[in-house]
Amino acid sequence: MDCKILVDTNAQYRQEDLFKLKDRSQEDALEMRAAAAHLNYIRLEGDIGCLGITNFVEGKSVKSCVQMGRWNRKSDPVKCCQMTTERYQCNRYTLTLLGHSYEWLVAFFVEYRDCLVNGAGLAMATMDIIKLHGGEPANFLDVGGGATVQQVTEAFRIITDDKHQVHAILVNIFGGIMRCDVIAQGIINAARELNLKIPIVVRLQGTKVDDAKALIAQSEMRILACDNLDEAARL
Known part of the structure; x- marks a missing residue:
């Protein structure tokens, strides 16, 4: 049995006890x-x-759009991806998550x-x-x-x-x-x-x-x- 915990460094001021447990000798x-x-x-x-x-891309990062669930029909993903595909020669894929379709660029x-x-x-x-x-x-x-x-x-x-x-x-x-x-x-x-x-x-x-x-x-x-x-x- 093993368990790994990753704590957001932005929360360090609220989670000082957790950060004190960090064993730097185990880090690369x-x-x-x-x-x-x-x-x-x-x-x-x-x-x-x-x-x-x-x-x-168009003022929003690809990563944040996907993570925040904003890259869906409301934000016109096809337009975003077509623009990016033409400009950057990427391939476009569709990701279905929780009933919503998201566009993904590779x-x-x-x-x-x-x-x-x-x-x-x-x-x-x-x-x-x-x-x-x-x-x-x-x-x-x-x-x-x-x-x-x-x-x-x-x-x-x-x-x-x-x-x-x-x-x-x-x-x-x-x-x-x-x-x-x-x-x-x-x-x-x-x-x-x-x-x-x-x-x-x-x-x-x-x-x-x-x-x-x-x-x-x-x-x-x-x-x-x-x-x-x-x-x-x-x-």
């Missing part, structure tokens, strides 16, 4: 390091990494050993697609919608410090609340500081995307920028 070192940097990281056993930054970006994507929901979809194509995800890592250059750099450090062999890194960002140029600068900083030799493929769309591409081009680093998922997968 990389997970503790990620938590200190305000990164949501879960270590897995595969060799394909995932990293996410919160994505917004983007394809495999063929790489490490992935950096935006959004917890998108990161989970990435892991599902990796598994679907016979791969094994090395981690789940979501840096949130307000990520800084330093957080993105630390995310790269954590990915590359994992015990699993990393063959390449795929970056796929849907920039809404998160600016693409901030992500690009974090990628460049990480590549320089960590002296990364593995190829990095970057697909960026959204806010400040042109500035992000200019930063990547000027960096003269081994970073390949592309406009869509198909191109990223071919590379």
